[in-house]
Amino acid sequence: MGPLGAQLAVIGALTLLAWAAGPDPIPLSPEKASIFADLTPAELRAVRDFLTSRPELDLQPNQGGSLGGSLARNSLFLVELLAPKKSQALRYLDLGGRPPRRRARVVVFFGAGPEPNVTEYVVGPLPRPTFYRPSGRPVAYTARPMARLELEFLNRRLVDLLEPLKVFLKDVSGFSLDSNCGQRCLTFTEVAPRGLASGERRTWLMLQRDVEGFFLHPVGLEVLVDHHQLDPRLWVVQRVWYSGQYFASPTELAERYARGMVSVVRLPPHPEESLFSTFVPRGDFASGPPTDQPGAKVCEPSGPRYALYGNHLAYSGWSLAFRLRSSTGLQLFDVRFNGGRVAYEVSVQEAIAFYGGSSPAAMQTKYIDVGWGMGSLSHELAPGIDCPEVATFVDAYHYYDADGPVRYPRALCLFELPTGVPLRRHFDNDFQGGSNFYGGLEGHALVLRSSSTVYNYDYIWDFLLYPNGVMEARVHATGYVHASFYTPEGDRYGSRIQAHLLGNLHTHLVHFKVDLDVAGPGNSFETMDLAFENISLPWEPSQRLVQPYLDRQPRSRERQAAFPFGKPLPRYLMFLNPTQKNRWGHQRSYRLQPNSHASRVLPRGWKEENGVSWSRYHLAVTRHHENEDTSSSLYVQNDPWQPTVSFENFLRNDESIENEDLVAWLTVGFLHIPHAEDVPNTATPGNMVGFYLRPFNFFDEDPSVASRRTVIVRPDPPESKEGVRIQRWGPVAPQVCMSQEPFSYNGTYWEE
Ligand SMILES: [Cu+2]
Secondary structure, eight states: OOTTTTTTOEEEOOSOOOOOOOSSOOOOOHHHHGGGSOOOHHHHHHHHHHHHTOTTTOEEOSOOTTTTOOSSSEEEEEEEEEOOOHHHHHHHHHHOOOOOOEEEEEEEEEOSSSSOEEEEEEEEEESSOOEEEEEEEEEEGGGSOOOHHHHHHHHHHHHHHTGGGHHHHHHHHSOBOOTTOTTOBEEEEEOSSOSSSTTOOEEEEEEEEOSTTGGGOEEEEEEEEEOOSSSGGGOEEEEEEETTEEESSHHHHHHHHHTTOSOOOOOOOTTTTOGGGSOOOOSOOSSSSOSOSOOOOOOOTTSOSSEEETTEEEETTEEEEEEEETTTEEEEEEEEETTEEEEEEEEEEEEEEEEOOSSHHHHHOEEEGGGGTGGGOOOOOOBTTTBOTTOEEEEEEEEESSSSOEEEEEEEEEEEEEOSSOSEEEEEEOSSSSEEEEEEEOOEEEEEEEEEEETTEEEEEEEEEOTTSOEEEEEEEEEOOOEEEOOGGGGGGEEEEETTEEEEOEEEEEEEEEEEOTTSSEEEEEEEEEEEEEEEETTEEEEEEEEEEEEEEEEOBGGGGEEETTSOOOSEEEEEEEEEEOTTSOEEEEEEEEEOOOOOSSOTTOGGGGGGGGGGEEEEEEEOOTTOOOSOOTTTTTOOSSOSOOHHHHHHTOOBOTTEEEEEEEEEEEEEOOOGGGSSOBOSTTOEEEEEEEEESSSSSOGGGGOSOEEEEEEOOTTOSSSEEEEESSOOSOOTTSOSSOOOOOOOOOOO
């Protein structure tokens, strides 16, 4: 059982829901789902122990900075499940073959030796590994993600490098880098990419006061540190920027400051004027009752209505397997409704934010978050705030820049959400002051949630399952903005959001992989929109009529199914099974419906843009290939110029996509122009993007008719006393957290 399962075994209701008959009525079982489960702590340790016992790898611990660790050593950076090949998984899931062998994907930093590099390995079989073999080509060592050890070295080295600026920093900020700085210490944010060309590793650091919400407290000093050498003593400052002025070195700035030649901006006193970056409540609302009492809550009157067993989830027709991949985040597998497969995989691939600004750090910031450990940054979710109190919380284990499995408590949560709007309803007016009937169905969705806190920013990742066969993926952005020191030149690149703070404009983009298997792997892709026709009226031929008709465009090759930004995306994006029809003779289909305000982050082909070539497209549909598993990688952040994965190559051969196994790659996002209300944090309302997967002639009717939470109210025969007949298929008596009044509905209306 996976790490999401072993220690949690059975949470929620155990009984699987009843399965309505479908074309393939076998639901995914918990046992089968477990082939997709993340590695357990025991498996992670087994991989580590197996590899560290190989003398030829010469692996040393990752941590041990304080013990004098070295960057010129070999270490195990990442261990995670290597998901089975799709062909093998399907043989097992559908044909009853043997379960695929469990294997690990391992990233090793080879810092020792004459040619430092990063090499990936496949290790297996688990739980008792017997082999390891390299996977792919070694990656340049300068492209590796930043590890804690290097960051610690950077911290320490900076103290030496900025020694000449001791007086200056104290004067302008009241804070310092001294070891005895107490409550008045300086810290920094490092931006990426780290340089201007492949092979470089030189980073702009933005110095900040280390107070709560330090991201909003730049002191105006930015320094460019070249740290490509493995010996930190060789790291140097190449350039210095202070409040709009450039200097060759810290010494030059210090000397010019001493001579009174630098205009300085003294920061407001702390803590008197630094409350703004904290969560501490201040002020009052001008209207409305007090807000200190609990707000509305999610409640489960009869306990959970979903079944979670290990990494297997079942709810109102849905079944799926999930994992929290350390490198990228949430990944769903074998998503089925009523036993029929909708998608083989739905997963987060990458999240980026590209900035503009007038300070060098802001100008250089192009965050590509997988390179920061996006999937592993799944810190604890708070009951009642991040997820409802009644949610089921699941721990995760990550082996990322560590020396063993690290437990992330409550990394995931799962809950049924009342959507606050009926799934369906109708008031059937009799136009005589009453109704022929009222019918309604409670609106609910099951939410699977995780978060990634990538330094300042927090992403909240959700997958929602609705009982009508609709699935939704969405991401909310919150946390602190990446902001820089305000100078008047900054007005061109955002908003001044505090006395000395510029909120820099940036574009957030998120990339999703949706490997659709609509009622089977063989699918075709078609777009639909409306077009107008101008015809003569059949019943009055002298007159003309203009009306819409369905403009269907089969897309038979990958290039015809790649939609670059700048051109409108057709509104109906249909994935259909050409061999399966519903009862009404339509090819069974699912529709992909994006919810996005994305646009490109850079002109096509411009330097760093090559590292995120997926971001050229709203949507691209490709043929499934095992070697086109992910659209990004751990190494793009620090070498976007010669990326290890080029999504553009997925499209290059322009393959046929007719009746093939298709993968939809979807980019969603938004332009964020920070404003005063981004202080203290970017708030979630309005900052949500994602997509829906909606059945379109996949079923013969709305499958939510199977829900027993429907209510129908009809007028009773005239002689009855109640006046109405209420029909329902669930408990009638009031339950906990339901109104103590019995349900009532009259359906009449009158003049007064
Ligand atoms: Cu933003």
